[in-house]
Amino acid sequence: MDKSLEFKEKLSSGFDSLEASLNGGSKLPLHEIRKNSLKFFLEANYPTLKDEEWKYTNLTGLLDLNFEFPDNKSSLLIESELEEFLSEREKYYNLVFINGVFSPESSDLIKFNGIIVSDLKFAVRNYYNLIEPHLGKIINPEFTIFTALNSAYINEGVFIHAHKNKVLDRPVRIVYFNNSDRNYIYQPRNLFLLEENSQVKVIEVYASSNESTYFTNSVTEGLVEDRAILEHVKLQQESKSAFHITATDISVKKEAQYHAYNVAFGSILTRNDINARFAGEHSEITLNGLFLGSGKQLIDNHTLIDHAVPHCRSHQLYKGVLNGLSRGVFNGKVMVRKDAQKTNAFQENKTILMSDDARIDTKPQLEIFADDVKCTHGATIGRLNEDSIFYLRSRGFGLELARTTLINAFATDAVHTITIDDIRNQIEEMIAANLSS
Amino acid sequence: MIEIKNLRAAIDGKEILKGINLTVNNGEVHAIMGPNGSGKSTLAQVIAGREEYEVLEGEVIFNGKNILELSPEDRAREGIFLAFQYPVEIPGVSNVNLLRNALNEIKKYRGEDALDAMDFLKMMKERMKLVNMTQDLLSRSVNEGFSGGEKKRNEIFQMAVLNPKLGILDETDSGLDIDALRIVASGVNALRSKENSFILVTHYQRLLDYIVPDFVHVLYQGRIIKSGDKSLALFLEEKGYDWINEHAEEFVAN
Ligand SMILES: Nc1ncnc2c1ncn2[C@@H]1O[C@H](COP(=O)(O)OP(=O)(O)OP(=O)(O)O)[C@@H](O)[C@H]1O
Ligand SMILES: [Mg+2]
Numbered sequence: 302m303d304k305s306l307e308f309k310e311k312l313s314s315g316f317d318s319l320e321a322s323l324n325g326g327s328k329l330p331l332h333e334i335r336k337n338s339l340k341f342f343l344e345a346n347y348p349t350l351k352d353e354e355w356k357y358t359n360l361t362g363l364l365d366l367n368f369e370f371p372d373n374k375s376s377l378l379i380e381s382e383l384e385e386f387l388s389e390r391e392k393y394y395n396l397v398f399i400n401g402v403f404s405p406e407s408s409d410l411i412k413f414n415g416i417i418v419s420d421l422k423f424a425v426r427n428y429y430n431l432i433e434p435h436l437g438k439i440i441n442p443e444f445t446i447f448t449a450l451n452s453a454y455i456n457e458g459v460f461i462h463a464h465k466n467k468v469l470d471r472p473v474r475i476v477y478f479n480n481s482d483r484n485y486i487y488q489p490r491n492l493f494l495l496e497e498n499s500q501v502k503v504i505e506v507y508a509s510s511n512e513s514t515y516f517t518n519s520v521t522e523g524l525v526e527d528r529a530i531l532e533h534v535k536l537q538q539e540s541k542s543a544f545h546i547t548a549t550d551i552s553v554k555k556e557a558q559y560h561a562y563n564v565a566f567g568s569i570l571t572r573n574d575i576n577a578r579f580a581g582e583h584s585e586i587t588l589n590g591l592f593l594g595s596g597k598q599l600i601d602n603h604t605l606i607d608h609a610v611p612h613c614r615s616h617q618l619y620k621g622v623l624n625g626l627s628r629g630v631f632n633g634k635v636m637v638r639k640d641a642q643k644t645n646a647f648q649e650n651k652t653i654l655m656s657d658d659a660r661i662d663t664k665p666q667l668e669i670f671a672d673d674v675k676c677t678h679g680a681t682i683g684r685l686n687e688d689s690i691f692y693l694r695s696r697g698f699g700l701e702l703a704r705t706t707l708i709n710a711f712a713t714d715a716v717h718t719i720t721i722d723d724i725r726n727q728i729e730e731m732i733a734a735n736l737s738s
Numbered sequence: 739m740i741e742i743k744n745l746r747a748a749i750d751g752k753e754i755l756k757g758i759n760l761t762v763n764n765g766e767v768h769a770i771m772g773p774n775g776s777g778k779s780t781l782a783q784v785i786a787g788r789e790e791y792e793v794l795e796g797e798v799i800f801n802g803k804n805i806l807e808l809s810p811e812d813r814a815r816e817g818i819f820l821a822f823q824y825p826v827e828i829p830g831v832s833n834v835n836l837l838r839n840a841l842n843e844i845k846k847y848r849g850e851d852a853l854d855a856m857d858f859l860k861m862m863k864e865r866m867k868l869v870n871m872t873q874d875l876l877s878r879s880v881n882e883g884f885s886g887g888e889k890k891r892n893e894i895f896q897m898a899v900l901n902p903k904l905g906i907l908d909e910t911d912s913g914l915d916i917d918a919l920r921i922v923a924s925g926v927n928a929l930r931s932k933e934n935s936f937i938l939v940t941h942y943q944r945l946l947d948y949i950v951p952d953f954v955h956v957l958y959q960g961r962i963i964k965s966g967d968k969s970l971a972l973f974l975e976e977k978g979y980d981w982i983n984e985h986a987e988e989f990v991a992n
Contacts, residue, residue, distance in 0.1 A: 687790075688826045694810040695786050695820050696840040696896065697847070703811075706839065710830025710879075 304364040305347035312450060312486065313339060315370035319454060326425060331455065334437040338452035345446045354445075357630045357662045358572055358601045363544050366484045366516060371401030382510040383407065386476050389723060393474035393504070394418050396459050400479055401487040403457055415464030416501075418473050421490055424460035431462055436492050439522040440550035445574070447546045451488045451520040458490035458519075463499035463529070472502035472532075472721050479540070482513035493523035495531050495557075502532040504724060509540035509568075516544040517568075523551040523559070527581060530558045534724055538731065539568035541596060548574040555581030562719055563590040564728055566735055567598040567627075577615075578607040579641075590619040591715045591728070593735050594627030594659070601630035608641040611671075615645070620715040621652035622708055623659035624736075634666040635678070641671045648678040653685055653711060705733045739764050739935045740785075740904055745796035747784045753794065754780045756960035762904070765932040769946055769971060770939045772957035773979040778939045779823050781957070782908045786820040787813045801903070814840075815847035817903030821893035821910045823939075828880040833892065836880050837862070837899050844900065865898040869925040886913040894925045901929070906937045911945040923948030943975040958982055 316339055320327050347364075348355040387395060387407070396418065397407035403420040411418045417428060424432060442452035459475050477489055495501055507517060517539065525531045531551070539545055545568040553559045565571055577586045592600040606615045621629045631650040652661040665678040685707055693703035709732055719725050740762045747755040754777045762768050770778055784791050785798060787810030798805050805813050828836075842852045853861070866876065869891050881889050890910050897905050905926070911919055926936065926949050938949060946954070946968055954970040955962045963982070964970065974982075 686826070689828050691788055691810060692822065692826045692828065693831075693836070693840075695814055695822075696836060696900065697811055697814040697843040698839060699811050699843060700809070702839065702843065706831055706835075707828070710828065713830055 304361075308347065308364050309343050311368050313343060313453075316453065318370070319456060329425070329429065330433065331425065331436060334442060335453050335455055338437075338442045338449040341443045342446055342449040342453055345443075345449065347446065354603070357628070358570070358599060360570070362570060363516065366514065366544075368486045368516065369483045371485045371487060382480060383476070383478055385510075386478060386506055386508045387474075388727075392723060393472050394469075396420060396473065396475045398457060398475075398477045398487075398489065400481045401457060401485055415467040416469050417460065417462040418469075419460050421458035421460050421492070422456060428460065428462065431494065432460065432492060435494060435522065435524055436490075437522075439524055439552050440520060440548060440576075444548055444550070444576075447518050448520055448548045451490060451518050451548075454488045455490045457488070458492070460491075461493045461501060461503065463495045463501050465496040466498045467496075468500040469502065472504055472724075474504045474506065476506045476508065477517065477519070478508050478510075479515050479517070479543070480510045480513055481515065482511075484514055484516070486516045486518060489517070489519040491519070491521040493521070493531060493533075495523070495525045495529035497526045498528040499526075500530045502534075502721060504534045504536060504721070507535075507537040507539055507545065509538075509543060511540060512542050513540050514542040515540070517546070519547045521547070521549040523549075525551065525553045525557045525559050527555040528557055529554075530560075532560045532720060534562045534564065534719060534721070535573075536564045536724070536728070537568070537571065538566035541569055541598070543568035545571045547572070548576070550576045550578075552578050552580045553584045553586055556583045557581065558585045560587040560718070561589065562716055563588070563602065564716065565590070565592040565600050565602075566731060567592065567594055567600045569597065570599050570601075572601045572603070574603045574605075576605040576607070579610050579613040579615075582610050582612040584613045586613070586615045587718070588615070588617045589715045589718075590631075591621075591712050592619070592629055593622045593624075593712075593732065594629055595624040595735070596627060597625070598627040599630075600627070601632075603630075603632045603634075605634045605636065606646065608635070608637040608644045608646060611640060611642045611644065613641070613644060615647065617648040618715050619650045620712050621650070621661055622655060622712065623652060623661060624655040626656075626658045628659070629661040631661070631663045631680075632666065633664070633678070634668070635676065637667075637669040637671050637674055637676065639670040642673045644671060644674040644676065646674070646676040650680045651711075652682045653708070654682060655685065701737055705736050708732060708736060739766070739801065741797075741799040742785075743797045743799070745781075745784065745798060746794040747780060747791045748794055749780070749791050754791075754960055755784065758796070758960075758962060760955065760962060762935045762937060764935060765930075766952045767930070767936045767938065767949060769951040769954045769968075770937060770957050771941065771954060771971060771974055773982070776957045777960045778957050779908055782820055782823075782906050782937070782939060785813075785906060786810060786818060811843065812847070814900075814902075815844045819897050819900055819902035819905045821890070821897055821905065821907040823908040823912070825881050825889045825893055827882045827884070829882050831880050833876050833878065833880055834862070837896060840896075840900060862899065865895060868898050868928055869895045870921050871895045887915060887918045890914055891918060891922060894922050898925055898929060903933065904935050904937070905929070906939070908939045909941065910938075911940050911942060919945065920948060943971045946971050956982065
């Protein structure tokens with residue numbers, strides 16, 4: 302049998318038991334989205350290198366996995382392994398998923414003062430009226446075959462809702478922690494809704510404590526209404542045998558701000574699609590990213606900023622550090638529609654290749670249909686500056702420290718505007734640890 | 739302090755240093771002069787451990803150790819400091835960060851405790867005065883956007899903080915206005931002691947008015963062709979390098 306057919310069969314086999322577990326949930330309109338998405342998943346072509354959107358990313362490795370679907374038994378809490386990713390608990394609202402299953406014991410569910418932070422299952426039961434208008438409607442479930450797969454299994458994930466004028470006092474930290482070697486497929490689905498003039502900070506952590514094989518296929522949708530501000534950090538450091546595919550889609554209304562920081566230490570294969578759309582004037586979007594690859598890792602970042610309305614400003618800075626045989630992809634699309642006058646769009650991708658065999662494919666794509674706009678883009682590929690390394694060594698820095706210092710300096714401007722100090726520091730420490738390993 | 743014996747070094751297959759012999763004792767200041775391209779910076783960089791240069795022959799003994807076998811960082815930790823002719827700019831790394839790490843690395847090597855934050859700040863303040871370093875320059879990224887003179891002053895400031903046994907100043911005086919020159923010179927003089935030595939690479943007698951050397955050497959086409967006391971610098975200033983060119987044959991023959 303064709304491998305991709307087998308793949309589809311394997312991955313649709315969990316649908317019936319999900320459906321059975323939903324009880325009354327299968328009567329909600331949400332279930333229609335699941336069913337339609339499953340249908341699309343089964344009918345769509347499995348991407349190959351011939352598809353323009355996947356030309357650098359070979360997905361055949363995924364076809365060989367014998368997937369299992371996580372169930373309640375898969376949630377094995379190993380406190381000590383988890384602790385590392387839950388440092389300074391009290392500074393955050395934490396939502397923890399262990400091997401694909403929400404862990405209420407390790408999480409803080411909150412509903413107060415007009416803010417809801419909860420797992421998605423709970424939210425579907427209790428706040429369905431808030432969810433219904435948006436879930437599966439900000440992102441097109443048929444965006445890719447993987448978005449459809451995720452949409453067919455919408456169940457676990459996180460729901461955040463901020464009422465008008467509410468400012469969440471701590472960042473929400475979502476930890477997706479995996480350490481099972483049973484070829485689990487994890488499909489988190491997140492929905493962030495920020496009403497007018499509200500403010501929320503979210504950190505998504507995808508982590509693993511070992512080299513287990515699994516497939517994370519997550520989707521995040523968000524709506525940032527007028528004058529609201531969403532800061533969104535995604536920190537991914539997964540097993541070197543894991544596959545990770547994510548799609549994010551955020552809609553930004555009038556005078557609102559969305560700031561995303563996509564920090565990837567990768568898995569064996571990582572694909573990020575981040576789409577952000579201006580749906581109101583005088584708004585601001587940041588899509589920054591930092592990716593560090595080593596070994597045989599592939600980290601593929603696709604971004605799309607849709608300037609659909611005038612007077613908006615977007616900023617994209619993607620920095621890559623690639624070691625060993627690793628490969629990076631940056632494909633940044635900026636669309637400036639006919640009416641989007643006075644658009645200001647900045648895009649830059651800078652990569653340092655640390656070895657002869659590392660490789661980056663970078664492709665800026667600007668599609669500009671308005672005439673009164675300011676759009677700049679650039680891409681550079683280089684190596685660590687030998688003069689700088691020698692300079693630091695001549696001051697007593699060991700070679701290792703000289704390198705990490707320079708790489709940190711190179712990398713930090715992609716993340717220095719993160720307003721959560723602890724996270725910035727954590728990223729710096731992760732960079733140092735990554736380089737010395 | 740340092741003893742350089744028959745040092746020959748090449749870069750990209752081209753021999754630049756063709757047998758350098760030079761001994762600097764504790765507490766001495768030596769000036770090295772010589773025309774452009776004669777190999778002065780090459781000598782400085784080879785002593786500091788730049789790996790692009792291939793050492794073909796010879797030894798460099800620093801306080802009893804043959805440092806040619808040491809990494810650049812270990813040479814720095816042993817007490818060698820090079821003030822670069824062209825200091826690099828390092829965006830994203832602050833001067834404070836550089837110096838704190840450098841000091842700690844050096845102390846670790848020597849088995850000493852790291853400086854605590856208070857002592858470090860106190861020491862920085864003290865050394866800043868020595869070369870009129872401003873807080874603004876200190877907190878900025880290393881040399882980024884610094885004027886030529888500010889970069890040179892920063893080199894001397896770093897040297898003052900790291901307090902090396904041997905300071906090699908590669909044309910630190912070039913590009914300095916007269917006030918800055920005085921400041922840099924008084925900084926060096928303040929660091930001068932019976933234990934510390936300096937090698938000053940310069941083109942100008944002017945610097946030597948402020949930092950009076952014990953010896954002056956002329957480097958020409960990869961060899962030291964003449965050595966003398968400070969009057970040699972005056973002599974060169976008067977006669978120019980043309981004079982050397984004309985008499986080079988005799989020197990080399992000697
Ligand atoms: N990569 C290289 N390949 C070949 N020759 C080189 C290389 N790098 C330097 N040189 C040569 O080495 C020689 C010595 O250079 P060096 O910088 O040591 O001179 P210098 O005495 O410091 O001169 P200046 O007074 O101009 O600073 C020069 O002729 C230079 O062109
Ligand atoms: Mg020179």
